[in-house]
Amino acid sequence: MKNIIITGANRGIGLELTKQFSDAHFVYAVCRGEFPSDALNENIKVVSFDLLDEDAIKAFAKTLDDDGVAIDLIINNAGIAGGSDAGVDSNVLLDANTVTTVLATNVTAPMTFTLHLIEALKRSEAPSMIAVSSMMGTHALLDEYNAQWWPYSTSKAALSFAVSAFAINEPTIKSISVHPGWVKTRMGGDGAQMEVADSAKDIKKLYENISELESGKMYSHDGQLMDW
Numbered sequence: 001m002k003n004i005i006i007t008g009a010n011r012g013i014g015l016e017l018t019k020q021f022s023d024a025h026f027v028y029a030v031c032r033g034e035f036p037s038d039a040l041n042e043n044i045k046v047v048s049f050d051l052l053d054e055d056a057i058k059a060f061a062k063t064l065d066d067d068g069v070a071i072d073l074i075i076n077n078a079g080i081a082g083g084s085d086a087g088v089d090s091n092v093l094l095d096a097n098t099v100t101t102v103l104a105t106n107v108t109a110p111m112t113f114t115l116h117l118i119e120a121l122k123r124s125e126a127p128s129m130i131a132v133s134s135m136m137g138t139h140a141l142l143d144e145y146n147a148q149w150w151p152y153s154t155s156k157a158a159l160s161f162a163v164s165a166f167a168i169n170e171p172t173i174k175s176i177s178v179h180p181g182w183v184k185t186r187m188g189g190d191g192a193q194m195e196v197a198d199s200a201k202d203i204k205k206l207y208e209n210i211s212e213l214e215s216g217k218m219y220s221h222d223g224q225l226m227d228w
């Protein structure tokens with residue numbers, strides 16, 4: 001049984017990952033809102049804080065350090081698209097506060113979260129970090145749609161880059177970024193291609209085969225190396 005931290009665990013891909021991993025592993029479900037009570041089981045510990053609150057991250061890291069907990073896997077899943085859940089228009093995209101919040105949530109938060117948890121990761125014999133990025137943050141797939149959502153696309157490009165840098169800085173921690181597919185969640189919308197259970201299943205499978213993957217690289221949920 002591994003110890004796994006999943007962020008953005010209360011809904012979407014994060015909730016489904018929490019359900020699937022908690023079948024056989026212990027999951028720290030990090031969320032800023034309520035975790036759905038019908039999804040709770042004895043292998044889930046809900047940890048509530050906003051990932052933009054660095055003091056809260058430090059306090060969480062301290063509890064793990066004080067208890068000598070080894071974390072085998074962090075899945076940095078939480079993210080925002082920018083604007084409202086209903087979508088953005090070009091005026092919203094030009095709002096500096098929106099851009100800054102997208103970058104803070106999608107890049108600063110997962111990387112500082114991981115860095116504050118580095119001692120907990122290093123207590124594991126085989127620590128891993130998976131960052132949920134997006135094909136929208138790849139130069140290779142840059143198109144008009146991704147360009148319109150440039151704060152989000154830029155944040156995911158930066159996240160994937162930061163993961164590559166982290167993999168160099170911390171060679172004992174297997175670290176990859178993952179495109180989860182276009183998934184039916186609040187962010188992905190009802191018209192998306194993939195069911196959330198299938199995306200989470202694929203990401204879980206990636207972790208189960210992570211020894212075959214190269215640290216610092218970006219993979220699609222189906223295991224394909226991504227050109228970014």
Ligand SMILES: NC(=O)c1ccc[n+]([C@@H]2O[C@H](COP(=O)([O-])OP(=O)(O)OC[C@H]3O[C@@H](n4cnc5c(N)ncnc54)[C@H](OP(=O)(O)O)[C@@H]3O)[C@@H](O)[C@H]2O)c1
Nearest residue numbers: 008012013033050051077078079134182183185186187188
């Ligand atoms: N769905 C897709 O098609 C798709 C495609 C490519 C990549 N992704 C990526 O996949 C990841 C999960 O997306 P999703 O589709 O599951 O989105 P979602 O349903 O909108 O869920 C996003 C999750 O992130 C959490 N979150 C956001 N900001 C946070 C903060 N400051 N502190 C703590 N939690 C925060 C949300 O919490 P609240 O409930 O409190 O807001 C929610 O649990 C994201 O990183 C997204 O960019 C998704």
